[in-house]
Amino acid sequence: MPKPFNDIFRPPPTPGVLGIFQYLDATLEAIKKLRAAGHTDFTVYSPIPRHEIEDALDQPVSPVRMFTLIGGIAGCAIGAWLTLWMSYDWPLVVGGKPVGSVPPYVVIMFEMTILFGALSTILGILFNAVFAARRGGKIQYDPRFTNDRFGIFVPASSQEAGKMESLLREAGAEEVRRG
Amino acid sequence: MTDSIDRRRFLKVLGVTGAGAAALSSCGIGPEPTEKLIPYLIQPEDQIPGTATYYATTCRECAAGCGVQVRVREGRAVKLEGNPDSPINRGRLCARGQAAIQGLYNPDRLTRPMVRNATGTFEAIDWDGAMQRLSAKVAAARGKGIVFLTGAEQSSFGDLVDEWTAQVGGRRLSYEPFGFEALRAGNRMAFGTAALPTYDFANAKYLLSFGADFLDTWLSPVEFQNGFSRSHAFDAGRPASMAKFVYVGPRLSLTGMNADEWIAARAGTEGTLALAMAQVIVSQRLAKVPADASRLAGLLARHTPRAVAEVTGVEQAAIVRLATEFANSKGGLAIAGGMAAQYPNGAEIVAAVNILNYAAGAVGSLVKFGADLAIGRTNTFADLASLISDMAAGKVALLFVYGANPAYSLPGAFPQALGKVGYKVSFSSYMDETAAACDLILPDHHPLEQWGDSRPRAGVIALQQPVVQPVFDTRHTGDVVLRLAGRPGTFQDYVQSKWRARQKTNFDQQWMDALARGGVYAESPPATRAVRLAASLDSIGAAAPAASAAQDQEVIVFPHPVLHDGRGANKPWLQELPDPVSKIAWHSWVEVHPDTAAKWGLATGDFLLLKSPFGAQKFPAWITRSVRPDVLAVPTGQGHSAYGRYAQDRSANAFELLGTQVNSYGGRTFAVRASATKTGEHRKIVTTEGSPRERGRGTVEVLGLARAKGLHAGDHPFHYEETPEYASGAVEWWGERQHEKASIGNYQGDHPRWGLAIDLSKCTGCAACVTACYAENNLATVGEQLMQRGREMSWMRLERYWLTDEKGEPQGAVNSPMLCQQCGNAPCEPVCPVFAAYHTPDGLNGQVYNRCVGTRYCSNNCPYKVRYFNWFNYAERGGEWEAWPEPLSMLLNPDVTVREKGVMEKCTFCVQRIRGAQNQARLQDRNVRDGDIMTACQQTCPSEAIVFGDLNDRHSRVYELAGNPRGYHVLAGLNTKPAITYLARVVAQETPSHG
């Protein structure tokens, strides 16, 4: 496999520390501490989206909405072109109506707006959440994160790993792993 | 019996060109071109591949002798059309005439001679063998009684047979199941002449029919209907219009349905009523009383209105009123016939009506003796009865049957007697009841394959020429007889010799003219022969009708309008054609009045077992007010035990109920007393009838005579013709938008707007148009089961809505041909997802069959419900629903696509004819002229009710008619802008009720 793909699909493991938390507030505590210590590129795992975590991280609003907007507009335009151009390409009169009569075509335009909007939203999510989220390389993970545990992974070189471990323990991690 | 024959052989036989073959096989939708092209050996100089040739000949479906032009494509006869030159039908044709072609290509035709072998079954035999046997039999039977039984044959063929039977010491007998003995007897009684007169319907000012169904089965329907529409139809231009038409009879036939008033006199008392009217006229001097009227005094004295009111069941006042109207019209024409002439006292009735005519001065003016209709010269039923007794007594050694099926119309007696006949020969084209009982069958050519002529009446000699090669290995009976007589030459030569004898000078020229015009027609009508009252008139009206027995019912047996005496029963078009009155197809029925039905707890479809002294039959009841409560009416035509796949074992044979005794005037009685019992069985009757009432929806409009006379150009008697206030704005806006259509693509420039005008005053509901449409547009016949489920394909349907008097009794009906209205704003078009339904530049609702995917949305959205769907593949070879089994497919119109299953189809104003005319016009660098294009329905309509043309052409007839104040558009309130303008029916009643 050529190198760039390799990086995307089989990224090298990133060295760092993984803290596993039982309680939400402990997790938030840890986040605060890390941010205070000037860390920004750590990853927080949670079984469900909690607004507290988002607040604690206060990240910018997701760019997915742009995907939705552009997709929707494109869809509407395609709908309009499809109906009108095809009507005039081989003009046939039906029911004494104008060849290109917009009112009925609005339905098509609307449906196309929704269709393309939805599809590009999905693309946006996949692109951002699934692929973009991996650019940090392969980081540690624990199956319990999808069940009932929270987690924080801090990328750290071997020398500063110790500091991180203690930080997480203080915050209330029930378990800390290094890798 | 009839083994199917592969198409290839046909093409060889017919010498069809590749084009023909292609057209023939690729009638189906979807690309299926022929793989082989077989050229002519020698191309007939009068045939151009891809272009139709018309041959003039004569229709032999009944004895009227209408002239027809046969449309021939690549050696196949594809359509019959009336011959405009013929003085009888004036270019028009009835349903039965249209269907003649289905007799030619009928899948059940006998393909070769058959002989009964030792085991009693039929086996094929070659012609030489057959002829040898036959001549041997003839030799043996000489002197022992040779009888040649034919249908009505006033023709060279008849002459030939007469000559030959004389030569071999036999005799010829002609037989029509519905004879006209009563007419002749009645005329003899009244005027001392047995001749049949002609009736001048066209110039009558008041029509009074005593049972004569001159629009459907009586004498010469097409001719009479044409005349009738001229006098009876409302025409603002004609002061005399319209002639009121009163029908006297126990049930409403197609003819009665067109009457303005129905006098339901008790069955058999029509004569008494006529005499009473005559009495009024004479006693009150309403008309110029003829010189010898005094001789009537004695007779009429016995028939004062008061005296007869009771027996006839007609109020005295009504009788007087009718008599007055009749006489005052100064052109009253009374006709007796049909049912009235088939009672035991039929002759008296006819005589009585003659006297009425005489008293009113119609005889000589509207009733003309002299032409002497040929049909009347058939032998009487008495002659046939004597033949039967001869046969039964073994006095007949050799019997020939030609063009008649007595075993069906005389069940019981005739077949029994037939058993006693030494040797029986049939010339039938079908294995019908009679043929099946014969020993030798020598199938005759179909009339369209043979030479011949007929003399329907003085002054008219219609010529018959073969228009196609014989389809099967048949032989003209004329040739057979010539062989038997040992005479040289073919029957064609014989016919020519006959004509030569008639026309001494410059025969060849006259012959060629006859071939072109379909016969010779005397320029001037035959001289009218004056008649005087006969010596003794006292017998007339003496015979009062038998008093009705307690439980028995009067049952009248009437001829089916299209199947007639059963000869049409094996033609799917006729079977599928709903009876104009009952709208029932594919089976027989008995007409029961609601009161009677209530008495017996009868519902439509319940079976009634009718048991007469002569036989018993079961019929499903059709409950209707169009029949007297004390009468049950049954049509003939069904219930064949043989004859072919479409006719066989279908419903019941009404002839079974009738006796074979000869009545006083040598005729057969078609009214019997029978016990009627409910069997408990039930069937869903096959009817196309929806609601019998129009319910004021604006599908048909009726005007009283006075109202109609009062109309001026520009009047709008029908409110919804004007746009309602609230809609005017929208309609205006729409109008402005329309210019866009004319500015885009194919729609640029001027185009015709094809339109139709249908005059409901003229339309009689005879349904000729329906069959014509089947023939022209390759409509599939779907058969009884599917029709029961409303799957019939008839693009043109006739809607029969009863008109009723204040008592709710039907007083005639209004018939409205309903077909695609070719709307300007067609609801069907915009809903089609694939543009299969769209608007053509020339204003048609195009239906592109090969684009249709069959969503059927168009039909749902069509307020007229004139779109029909192909539920199955009706063209599938050997399929369960095959509509054109070989060789029936030969009559498919190559100009029209045969639709595949899953495709919507509908009327497009015979677009193939439009395009054909446009192509011809283009070749001649001209525009299509008004009248160039005739739709099939318009072409055949006997009453000329339909007119087709270009609504954008200010000088076209249709444009003129569309502007008629009587004109209206069906459901115009929906703003569909139909291209069909209906002209409201005008009835004599002042306050017509829609019922």
Next chain:
Amino acid sequence: MAEARTSTRLTYDYVTRTIARTLGAPTRGYFLLLGAAVGLLGIGIITLLFLLRYGLGLAGYSHPVYWAVFITCFVFWVGIAHSGTLISAILFLFRSGWRTAVYRTAEAMTVFAVMTAGLFPLIHIGRQWYFYWLIPYPNERGLWPNFKSPLIWDEFAIGTYFTVSTVFLIMGLIPDIAAVRDLATGWRRKLYGITSLGWTGANEQWRHYTRGYLYLAALATPLVLSVHSVVSWDFAMALVPGWHATLFAPYFVAGAIYSGVGLVITLLVPIRRLFHLEEIITVDHFENLAKLCLLTGSIVSFSYLTENFVAWFSGNAAERAAFWYRAFGPYWWASWTMNICNGLLPWLLWSKKVRTNITALFVISIFVNIGMWFERYVIIVVSLAGEPFEPWANAVYNPTWADWGIMAGSFGWFFMWFLLFVKNFPAVSISEVKEVLPPPRSKAAKVRA
């Protein structure tokens, strides 16, 4: 407020494991059900083969009734499809917590119902093998479909709806599949590993995911309203009395949700019972569904009244005749079934006793579905049969084995997919149920709280 609704002894772990348990080894009963569904589908397929070979004539159509059971089923299934997206999208936007326990089932039902409905237009056309002519694809003839035809609108609406509701379902599934993946072993682990698209629940993922989900919901909400409006226009655009009504769009949408909720109840009751989800799907949930039923049902019955009133008020003879024929014509039984099931039945739900009685709800929901099927039957068949424009053209239509065969097949098709789904994917949303639970907090935090 959402947290108050579900009993507090639920923990994240309990939720995960209870729901994951539904994916356990199938029982014999399950296979019997699946077999039955496949059997019905088989009947449908055989019927279809007959239709293809011999033509639509095998069905009971009779001039002028050219649409009948097939289109009835089409509208029925499209209607069913509506509650799903409604519950998942609209209630999501309204932030009503009770949806979380039921929306997965509803959404799955939606997708499979649309899959079923989508088949009918193909089955019911006369030349099924040319169905692709309805699609605007560049072709040799240079022909395009007619965008003025409501059928084309339909095609676009249904197509869009199918796509969107499918992706919506899949989106919701991803975190749950991940959860199941982390519990599963063997081949299932592999399968879920792939289908979970590498979901880990990292904040980067949740961030985009929640946003995207919101937008999808925002798009799906107008869509769900539009789809059945478009379907209703198939009829409202035609001038058939009984069809030609501006009321139709809202009327149909309400009816759709009504029937959809009905089927949701019909499906949830057994699922709850068989999978022992009483803790997660509580009576409250059913009561809320019942209320939804009551609301939409009332709208539907109001529409019935309006229809009839307008028919009378318009003074239009054709309209009046149509509705008279509906009520007292040969199809009186169909229209009264519809009136009773949809007009009267919902009124039972006014009583809390009924709303909270699962068995009663189950029975009612079944009648709701019957009623809604008959509503479409009445609207389609009866309006066409009693043709009030042309008194001559009317017919009494009777379905044949072919109609029933295809209908049976459609039910088989639907239930086959649904059964396969519930055994292979969490039928109740794991992550979203957790969302309405109190998050695990340390003692200290609890004290503070």
Next chain:
Amino acid sequence: MVLWILASLLPPAVVFGQQAQPASQRYRAPVVNDTGSLKGPRQPIFFRHDIHAGQDQIPCMYCHSSAAVSSEPGLPSLQTCFGCHQVVGGSTPSHQAEIKKVRDAWRDKKPPEWVRIHALPGFARFPHMRHIKALGAQSCTTCHGDVQHMPQVYQVTTLRMGWCVRCHVEHKVTRDCSVCHY
């Protein structure tokens, strides 16, 4: 094969004749040695349009007489063929062999069953006369290709709807559906 041998037996003058002709001369149909290699289906009689229409310049309408007046072009009746070929016997043995078939067919009253090449589906109407009227008598080639130079006729154009429509659009004539489909 047989024809190949026959051809090889021909006198050189005939074989090389046409090469010797100056180019200015009108079209000479080539001698076909290997009929197997020709395009198009094999016909019962190896009728050569290139000789009749090309070399001898017999107008199309001579045989397909109805093309200009009717919707169908029609096939020449066997009589038409025999009309000439009772005199014209053919110059080369191969030609004679083919012409003999015509004469035999006439004698046995057995018209040859030609293999159809140009076929439209049954639902499409093509009125030949209108197209010839509009495009002229020489316009046959538009659809049927350069038949005058085809030893054996084969289908050149697709004869499919798109192809028809293209031509109609180019010539600015109607492409209304019901002109061809009814």
